[in-house]
Amino acid sequence: MSVVKLEKCREHIREQLDNVVDFWLKYSHDTVHGGFFTCIGKDGKVYDELKYVWLQGRQVWMYCRLYRTMARFHKSEILEAAVAGGSFLRKFARVSSSSGHWKCAFCLTRDGKAVKVQRTIFSECFYIMAMDELSRVTGDKDMQLEAEQMMEQVIHWVQVDSSGLGRPQLPGDTPINSMSVPMMLLCLVQQLTEGRGQEVAQKYRELGSWCVQQILQHIQRDGTAILENVSVDGSELPGCQGRLQNPGHALEAGWFLLLYSAQWKDEEIQRTAINKFVELPFQCGWDKEHGGLFYFLDVDGHCPTQLEWSMKLWWPHSEALIAFLLAYSHTKKPELLERFYQVYQYTFSHFPDAESGEWFGYLTREGKVALDFKGGPFKGFFHVPRCLYMCELLLDDLLENKD
Amino acid sequence: MSVVKLEKCREHIREQLDNVVDFWLKYSHDTVHGGFFTCIGKDGKVYDELKYVWLQGRQVWMYCRLYRTMARFHKSEILEAAVAGGSFLRKFARVSSSSGHWKCAFCLTRDGKAVKVQRTIFSECFYIMAMDELSRVTGDKDMQLEAEQMMEQVIHWVQVDSSGLGRPQLPGDTPINSMSVPMMLLCLVQQLTEGRGQEVAQKYRELGSWCVQQILQHIQRDGTAILENVSVDGSELPGCQGRLQNPGHALEAGWFLLLYSAQWKDEEIQRTAINKFVELPFQCGWDKEHGGLFYFLDVDGHCPTQLEWSMKLWWPHSEALIAFLLAYSHTKKPELLERFYQVYQYTFSHFPDAESGEWFGYLTREGKVALDFKGGPFKGFFHVPRCLYMCELLLDDLLENKD
Numbered sequence: 001m002s003v004v005k006l007e008k009c010r011e012h013i014r015e016q017l018d019n020v021v022d023f024w025l026k027y028s029h030d031t032v033h034g035g036f037f038t039c040i041g042k043d044g045k046v047y048d049e050l051k052y053v054w055l056q057g058r059q060v061w062m063y064c065r066l067y068r069t070m071a072r073f074h075k076s077e078i079l080e081a082a083v084a085g086g087s088f089l090r091k092f093a094r095v096s097s098s099s100g101h102w103k104c105a106f107c108l109t110r111d112g113k114a115v116k117v118q119r120t121i122f123s124e125c126f127y128i129m130a131m132d133e134l135s136r137v138t139g140d141k142d143m144q145l146e147a148e149q150m151m152e153q154v155i156h157w158v159q160v161d162s163s164g165l166g167r168p169q170l171p172g173d174t175p176i177n178s179m180s181v182p183m184m185l186l187c188l189v190q191q192l193t194e195g196r197g198q199e200v201a202q203k204y205r206e207l208g209s210w211c212v213q214q215i216l217q218h219i220q221r222d223g224t225a226i227l228e229n230v231s232v233d234g235s236e237l238p239g240c241q242g243r244l245q246n247p248g249h250a251l252e253a254g255w256f257l258l259l260y261s262a263q264w265k266d267e268e269i270q271r272t273a274i275n276k277f278v279e280l281p282f283q284c285g286w287d288k289e290h291g292g293l294f295y296f297l298d299v300d301g302h303c304p305t306q307l308e309w310s311m312k313l314w315w316p317h318s319e320a321l322i323a324f325l326l327a328y329s330h331t332k333k334p335e336l337l338e339r340f341y342q343v344y345q346y347t348f349s350h351f352p353d354a355e356s357g358e359w360f361g362y363l364t365r366e367g368k369v370a371l372d373f374k375g376g377p378f379k380g381f382f383h384v385p386r387c388l389y390m391c392e393l394l395l396d397d398l399l400e401n402k403d
Numbered sequence: 404m405s406v407v408k409l410e411k412c413r414e415h416i417r418e419q420l421d422n423v424v425d426f427w428l429k430y431s432h433d434t435v436h437g438g439f440f441t442c443i444g445k446d447g448k449v450y451d452e453l454k455y456v457w458l459q460g461r462q463v464w465m466y467c468r469l470y471r472t473m474a475r476f477h478k479s480e481i482l483e484a485a486v487a488g489g490s491f492l493r494k495f496a497r498v499s500s501s502s503g504h505w506k507c508a509f510c511l512t513r514d515g516k517a518v519k520v521q522r523t524i525f526s527e528c529f530y531i532m533a534m535d536e537l538s539r540v541t542g543d544k545d546m547q548l549e550a551e552q553m554m555e556q557v558i559h560w561v562q563v564d565s566s567g568l569g570r571p572q573l574p575g576d577t578p579i580n581s582m583s584v585p586m587m588l589l590c591l592v593q594q595l596t597e598g599r600g601q602e603v604a605q606k607y608r609e610l611g612s613w614c615v616q617q618i619l620q621h622i623q624r625d626g627t628a629i630l631e632n633v634s635v636d637g638s639e640l641p642g643c644q645g646r647l648q649n650p651g652h653a654l655e656a657g658w659f660l661l662l663y664s665a666q667w668k669d670e671e672i673q674r675t676a677i678n679k680f681v682e683l684p685f686q687c688g689w690d691k692e693h694g695g696l697f698y699f700l701d702v703d704g705h706c707p708t709q710l711e712w713s714m715k716l717w718w719p720h721s722e723a724l725i726a727f728l729l730a731y732s733h734t735k736k737p738e739l740l741e742r743f744y745q746v747y748q749y750t751f752s753h754f755p756d757a758e759s760g761e762w763f764g765y766l767t768r769e770g771k772v773a774l775d776f777k778g779g780p781f782k783g784f785f786h787v788p789r790c791l792y793m794c795e796l797l798l799d800d801l802l803e804n805k806d
Contacts, residue, residue, distance in 0.1 A: 041705060047642075048643045050643075115573060117571060166571075170517040170518060170519070172517050303774050303776050304774075305442070305774070307765055307774065308710040308711060309774070364767065365767075370768075373708070
């Protein structure tokens with residue numbers, strides 16, 4: 001791929017990032033009750049006032065990250081929005097659970113009343129991400145401490161005792177290793193340790209290493225497949241749950257592992273990340289007929305039971321772009337850049353809405369827009385801007401070193 | 404529509420019912436651990452051994468109903484399968500909840516260990532349906548009593564105190580009237596009272612009337628729309644939840660109301676059932692471009708947030724066939740028979756699998772098979788055979804009276 005082509009990519013990605021940031025600055029802020037609207041229609045209109053906590057936390061994180069690390073977003077408008085979102089979260093997201101610990105709600109009313117609490121760790125994890133990143137831009141040490149305390153609790157749920165999550169113990173519900181859990185924790189380890197020096201890095205080193213081992217357990221079938229759920233001792237589970245593949249998720253794990261391998265200079269993990277978590281999921285997940293990445297697959301070729309299995313969602317494509325570009329920047333293998341460009345072409349010719357800005361999130365298998373909103377219960381200001389932000393930085397770096 | 408055309412319909416429906424019954428008799432029985440496999444692939448192969456309790460209960464019910472009321476299914480093979488399914492359910496489906504009541508699991512392992520318990524009433528309701536119908540063919544009074552006791556508990560959860568279901572009380576989670584609850588209870592009232600004489604009918608009369616009133620609360624927007632969720636005082640709820648329409652569900656409620664109107668000779672409810680719960684959902688729910696009924700819609704035309712909103716599922720079509728044919732048999736209005744035939748043509752040209760038998764369950768908006776299994780977590784031996792069974796009986800009746 002020529003330098004000119006890469007420069008065009010960067011230019012386009014830069015414009016897209018500006019466009020997406022503008023969209024959310026314009027339409028998502030609730031200036032009455034605080035926090036962010038997340039259900040935003042094609043043209044920016046709020047079609048539901050519920051506030052999804054994952055997305056509140058992710059938006060705070062993304063605003064802060066942009067403010068802190070990209071000069072053109074170092075603007076008071078963005079900082080103020082992040083601070084306001086953080087206040088809303090701190091005020092309303094935490095609900096005390098029956099076990100006396102804090103749980104974070106999954107969903108709040110516009111004025112902050114808890115509507116739903118999930119019996120998982122993810123609302124808490126995005127709360128931690130938000131608080132840690134916000135504390136970096138505000139210098140608020142209390143907030144940083146709060147993030148660390150919440151982190152301790154999440155680690156306790158995952159590694160020691162999950163009963164505080166509120167799931168009933170059932171004889172047929174044996175514990176599993178779901179890839180999302182070690183991925184999420186690894187992401188938090190990277191968040192909490194980044195740039196904080198050796199002491200903090202060492203504090204979380206063991207946990208990071210545990211997460212990596214847990215993720216590597218998902219390499220199954222003699223290294224030919226990444227499976228989304230495995231047993232706690234790393235063997236294949238029976239039935240649909242055991243055969244499930246989520247290519248976008250594996251690709252996301254791939255770039256998490258690449259970041260880890262760079263931090264600890266671990267070449268074996270780098271190789272595994274690229275071969276098993278980037279190339280393999282792409283090979284199995286790419287739709288040879290219509291292009292794009294499937295959402296779910298069954299490793300034995302059965303039809304997944306998820307009704308949306310063949311749909312093309314924005315986020316697996318966002319994750320694939322990051323994964324291939326990062327893999328290329330680590331190795332300079334041209335085939336990885338070719339893959340990046342293949343995903344790039346599908347993504348940018350299908351997801352962005354040239355008319356009203358931002359990206360559509362949900363396409364049919366054939367690539368037609370199936371759901372036309374820009375924000376919903378699971379799509380907020382996160383995967384799109386994180387992808388554009390990371391790709392822009394990677395391209396900056398690649399082009400600088402080429403010149 | 405001519406008598407010849409109706410006779411051809413009946414013939415085809417009869418063949419389809421035989422075909423579907425054969426499919427489940429052949430592929431779904433677990434002769435080792437008892438109960439029924441429900442995850443059955445295109446060609447009859449079990450692709451997951453989990454046993455979904457809704458579907459266990461429904462299959463017992465359907466086998467018994469066929470055995471009891473249709474001469475050609477009065478076979479020991481069917482009775483034995485129903486009895487074996489009932490034993491499996493009684494032995495394994497009930498798990499004691501923290502409140503000391505019985506809850507039914509949502510899903511069991513092949514050998515009957517509980518995997519998941521939902522915090523709703525539906526597993527219990529299908530358990531009741533199964534036990535009541537099974538007690539009718541076996542004459543087991545204990546079983547009938549057990550069904551009635553479980554029914555008392557469900558009524559308590561719905562009308563008095565839902566805390567036994569295990570949902571946490573959250574300030575933003577205000578109680579709602581979801582159409583599925585009064586529909587399910589009305590169905591059970593009809594099940595428990597059918598042919599049992601005046602005393603039993605009176606016992607449940609107030610509950611039946613309450614269910615009807617709860618269902619009628621879903622007529623909204625000056626009678627122009629059926630909304631799936633309303634407030635407990637019958638007003639529209641805010642946001643997506645409030646605007647949600649589920650045309651197949653409204654059509655199913657329509658024929659439940661028609662049965663009720665016939666039982667109590669209530670012409671006003673009959674009119675409302677046909678105008679509001681049959682014609683209206685069909686008008687709004689039918690896809691003018693590709694044919695078939697949408698799964699979900701938003702009354703204001705926003706895009707629903709359910710990823711599968713535009714898919715064509717088998718069961719709304721099954722319910723529509725029953726609703727239109729029953730409405731026609733009550734009124735003899737030819738336009739209702741025309742509608743029946745419109746749905747019939749779409750249904751029988753899209754869902755049945757001529758190659759391996761049974762029906763596909765999930766099509767794309769355009770009518771292509773999107774998921775090719777015959778049974779899954781929510782598709783079992785229920786909607787298809789119930790539809791074929793009811794339509795065959797209705798057509799028998801219509802053709803007999805025409806001759």
